[in-house]
Amino acid sequence: xxxxxxxxxxxxxxADVGFLIDLMAGLAAYEATIExxxxxxxxxxxxxxxxxxxxxxxxxxxxxEDGRGRIVGCATYFQIRSTWTGAxxxxxxxxxxxxxxxxxxxxxxxMASLASLCETQxxxxxxxxxxxxxxxxxxxxxxxxxxxMDGCLHHRLSGDALAALAKEAR
Numbered sequence: 001x002x003x004x005x006x007x008x009x010x011x012x013x014x015a016d017v018g019f020l021i022d023l024m025a026g027l028a029a030y031e032a033t034i035e036x037x038x039x040x041x042x043x044x045x046x047x048x049x050x051x052x053x054x055x056x057x058x059x060x061x062x063x064x065e066d067g068r069g070r071i072v073g074c075a076t077y078f079q080i081r082s083t084w085t086g087a088x089x090x091x092x093x094x095x096x097x098x099x100x101x102x103x104x105x106x107x108x109x110x111m112a113s114l115a116s117l118c119e120t121q122x123x124x125x126x127x128x129x130x131x132x133x134x135x136x137x138x139x140x141x142x143x144x145x146x147x148x149m150d151g152c153l154h155h156r157l158s159g160d161a162l163a164a165l166a167k168e169a170r
Contacts, residue, residue, distance in 0.1 A: 007073065007106045009113040012061035014054055017046045019071040020061055027096035034134050059093070062113055064106045072101035075110040079123065090118050092128035111144055129154045 012020060021044060028038040044052075052059045064073035076094040081087065092114065097106045114126055130137050142148065157165065 007064040007066060007104070007109045009062055009064045009109050012053060012063050012074070014050055016061070016063050016071060017050050017053070019063065020074055020076070021046060021049060023071070023074045023096045023098070024076070024094055026098060027094055030096070030099075031131065031134070035131050060117075062110055064097070064101075064110055066101055066104075066106075073097035073106045073110055075114055077114065077126075079121075080127070082124075085124070087124040088122065090114060090123045090126045092126055095128070107140060108144065 021042065024044075025042045028040075028042045031038045053061055059076055059078045061077070062075045063071045066072045074094065074096055075092060077090050077092050080089050080091045082089055095107065095110060097110075111126075117123070118126060130141060132138075138148065
């Protein structure tokens with residue numbers, strides 16, 4: 001757990017699941033203002049998210065509380081392994097700070113907690129994606145010392161296109 005003047009960062013508990021969903025929906029809405037998509041894509045139920053976090057333990061989550069104990073930020077992540085190096089890594093799925101709490105160091109505190117988690121668990125790096133048009137977030141990440149991987153473009157195969165391609169394997 002990290003405590004600084006702006007926030008307390010701690011592992012999420014089952015009581016935090018609703019807040020996590022609200023923050024993820026806030027992230028999707030924020031990204032919709034930048035890219036025009038994602039606003040309705042957070043469809044996970046509280047039960048399903050709780051199962052992923054606390055039963056399967058296939059994902060992890062940190063929450064950040066402000067000085068009044070309100071959850072104002074989150075980071076969700078899972079462990080991956082690089083096939084090129086064989087090294088275990090952390091993949092950051094969501095990082096979001098409520099707009100009313102931005103600029104107070106909460107995002108940095110969440111990222112610092114993830115970096116500390118990497119060190120204690122022997123994970124060699126943190127990977128994530130960020131929209132090329134999200135200049136505030138890109139500046140934030142680069143301010144942490146992150147390197148932009150400009151040659152990489154994120155792709156997604158889902159819905160009808162996924163089903164059509166799967167048919168080819170049958």
